[in-house]
Amino acid sequence: MAAKKLNIKDKYRLLTRDLDWDFSYEDRKQAFPYEEFEGIKITDWNKWEDPFRLTMDSYWKYQAEKEKKLYAIFDAFSQNNGHLNVVDSRYVNALKLFLTGVSPLEYQAYQGFAHVGRQFSGVGARVACQMQSLDELRHVQTQIHAMSHYNKFFDGFQEFSHMHDRVWYLSVPRSFFCDARSAGPFEFMVAIGFSFEYVLTNLLFVPFMSGAAHNGDMATVTFGFSAQSDEARHMTLGLEVIKFLLEQHEDNVPIVQKWIDKWFWRGTRLLTIVAMMMDYMLPNKVMSWKEAWEVYFEEAGGALFKDLARYGIRMPKYAETIEKEKEHISHQAWWTFYTHGHAAGFHTWIPSDKELDWLSAQYPDTFDKYYRPLWELAKEQEAKGERFYTSGLPQLCQTCQIPMLFTEMDNPNQNSMRDSVFEDERYHFCSDGCKDIFDEEPEKYVQSWLPVHQIFQGNCGGPGVEDVLSDYYKMNVGVDNMDIKGSPDEKRWNEWKGIA
Amino acid sequence: MSKVYIALQDNDESRYIVEAIEESNPDSTVIHQPAMIRIEREGRLVIERAVVEEKMGRDWDVQELHINLITLGGNVDEDDDQFVLEWKQ
Numbered sequence: 001m002a003a004k005k006l007n008i009k010d011k012y013r014l015l016t017r018d019l020d021w022d023f024s025y026e027d028r029k030q031a032f033p034y035e036e037f038e039g040i041k042i043t044d045w046n047k048w049e050d051p052f053r054l055t056m057d058s059y060w061k062y063q064a065e066k067e068k069k070l071y072a073i074f075d076a077f078s079q080n081n082g083h084l085n086v087v088d089s090r091y092v093n094a095l096k097l098f099l100t101g102v103s104p105l106e107y108q109a110y111q112g113f114a115h116v117g118r119q120f121s122g123v124g125a126r127v128a129c130q131m132q133s134l135d136e137l138r139h140v141q142t143q144i145h146a147m148s149h150y151n152k153f154f155d156g157f158q159e160f161s162h163m164h165d166r167v168w169y170l171s172v173p174r175s176f177f178c179d180a181r182s183a184g185p186f187e188f189m190v191a192i193g194f195s196f197e198y199v200l201t202n203l204l205f206v207p208f209m210s211g212a213a214h215n216g217d218m219a220t221v222t223f224g225f226s227a228q229s230d231e232a233r234h235m236t237l238g239l240e241v242i243k244f245l246l247e248q249h250e251d252n253v254p255i256v257q258k259w260i261d262k263w264f265w266r267g268t269r270l271l272t273i274v275a276m277m278m279d280y281m282l283p284n285k286v287m288s289w290k291e292a293w294e295v296y297f298e299e300a301g302g303a304l305f306k307d308l309a310r311y312g313i314r315m316p317k318y319a320e321t322i323e324k325e326k327e328h329i330s331h332q333a334w335w336t337f338y339t340h341g342h343a344a345g346f347h348t349w350i351p352s353d354k355e356l357d358w359l360s361a362q363y364p365d366t367f368d369k370y371y372r373p374l375w376e377l378a379k380e381q382e383a384k385g386e387r388f389y390t391s392g393l394p395q396l397c398q399t400c401q402i403p404m405l406f407t408e409m410d411n412p413n414q415n416s417m418r419d420s421v422f423e424d425e426r427y428h429f430c431s432d433g434c435k436d437i438f439d440e441e442p443e444k445y446v447q448s449w450l451p452v453h454q455i456f457q458g459n460c461g462g463p464g465v466e467d468v469l470s471d472y473y474k475m476n477v478g479v480d481n482m483d484i485k486g487s488p489d490e491k492r493w494n495e496w497k498g499i500a
Numbered sequence: 501m502s503k504v505y506i507a508l509q510d511n512d513e514s515r516y517i518v519e520a521i522e523e524s525n526p527d528s529t530v531i532h533q534p535a536m537i538r539i540e541r542e543g544r545l546v547i548e549r550a551v552v553e554e555k556m557g558r559d560w561d562v563q564e565l566h567i568n569l570i571t572l573g574g575n576v577d578e579d580d581d582q583f584v585l586e587w588k589q
Binding site for chain 1: 502503504505507509533534535536562563564566567568569570571572573574575576577578579580587588
């Protein structure tokens with residue numbers, strides 16, 4: 001007689017809940033020492049629900065299938081010189097930023113979920129976090145493999161891991177994850193599992209990857225969507241964590257709300273770089289940052305917070321500021337990188353006239369008024385052979401570590417600056433959101449490793465900026481950095497394509 | 501009522517899944533974007549195993565959805581026969 005096949009619910013029960021054990025001679029609290037200090041109250045871990053009910057055997061089966069598909073495409077991409085099919089050599093700079101700024105975050109996510117996957121005393125949450133941890137390790141590996149092909153033909157990919165730990169703009173994503181990982185396990189889950197995965201990673205992996213496809217990059221769209229197929233499970237885990245915490249005890253509600261306020265603001269700041277990649281670094285446009293923000297943050301996030309209202313959770317603090325910022329941040333960020341293009345590990349450029357017209361059409365209320373004049377000035381300077389690079393180092397926000405490039409939303413000609421005094425030292429911030437986060441935990445953020453401060457303190461070599469770039473950051477100065485015009489990347493591309 | 505949504509990679513398998521979704525959810529909206537297909541519906545969207553199997557002409561496990569899934573929005577409930585996305589407010 002054939003064995004009866006278990007249904008999903010029974011299989012899930014046997015292969016997760018049934019793997020737990022009681023502690024008869026050890027103290028359960030000592031086995032899970034981080035579970036209480038954040039003030040979160042869990043009364044019954046058995047109430048944990050995993051809607052996907054994925055068990056380890058199915059997990060391996062489906063992940064193996066995803067990997068086989070993915071690596072077959074990488075092989076085809078590489079064997080057919082797929083890098084020649086991207087729209088132009090400017091596009092590849094978005095990938096340099098992705099490999100140095102985003103892929104190492106996948107590794108940090110792997111470490112973070114491995115940690116919380118050990119620290120929760122509920123077995124359902126532990127199993128889900130362990131699977132996510134393995135997913136994140138798969139993501140960083142597939143991304144490095146995909147981009148190793150580009151590393152053979154373009155500059156700027158060679159020291160991504162070294163740069164991630166040191167370079168001024170890469171301290172933004174790096175410190176974001178360090179902040180989450182050095183918090184308690186429940187804050188980590190609200191930060192990464194919920195705020196980042198449920199709402200914000202969609203903006204990175206969905207419209208940007210669709211954009212990669214639209215720019216002829218078969219390798220990137222493939223790893224992007226393969227990673228994203230795990231992401232749907234991560235989003236569901238993130239939402240489950242929130243609902244579980246809110247249903248367990250009413251005392252959890254204000255703690256969770258505080259974390260949501262903090263991490264949506266932190267995440268919004270982090271995504272500035274993605275805004276810039278979509279509006280300025282993809283030569284073929286899929287949708288503007290503003291439109292992507294409306295679909296994935298305002299519409300999808302709005303539906304989510306409407307659903308959470310029954311628990312007493314409201315929209316994240318500063319949602320009104322965030323709504324105004326969608327009109328500005330991509331322009332403010334790309335201008336900053338353009339003017340600091342000598343200190344970046346990738347190339348920058350003035351948008352083409354066609355692209356400037358596209359930006360004017362997409363941002364009718366702001367682009368012509370505030371940003372197009374800057375690019376017209378840059379064009380004049382470039383025509384005179386005076387391409388502008390700033391000689392100063394930017395002041396950084398103590399919390400998000402982004403240069404003070406943002407303006408007041410009610411007056412986009414005025415830089416936004418805030419400050420707080422803690423133990424007789426004054427600290428500077430880019431926004432009310434970042435100042436609030438500091439004021440809540442100043443002991444944590446006074447320890448921030450701010451790249452510009454470190455350079456001035458002599459901790460990054462020197463004495464000149466060029467010495468820091470070449471010796472401490474390991475950039476090939478004059479090759480990896482500066483304008484795309486006249487770069488070795490552009491020269492090789494033109495040779496391959498037979499462009500005079 | 502808010503919209504739930506699901507996005508799938510644009511490939512041969514997804515094509516049948518999208519057909520099944522349209523049949524099971526008559527007033528859903530299908531949006532084609534580069535390399536992906538996004539389907540939205542007010543409140544609730546269901547993917548039924550039996551309908552997908554009918555379209556594909558083979559057995560289909562609901563968890564196979566994971567292979568071609570890009571993203572989703574809504575509360576998930578999955579069992580052997582169907583996959584449901586729903587906002588409950």
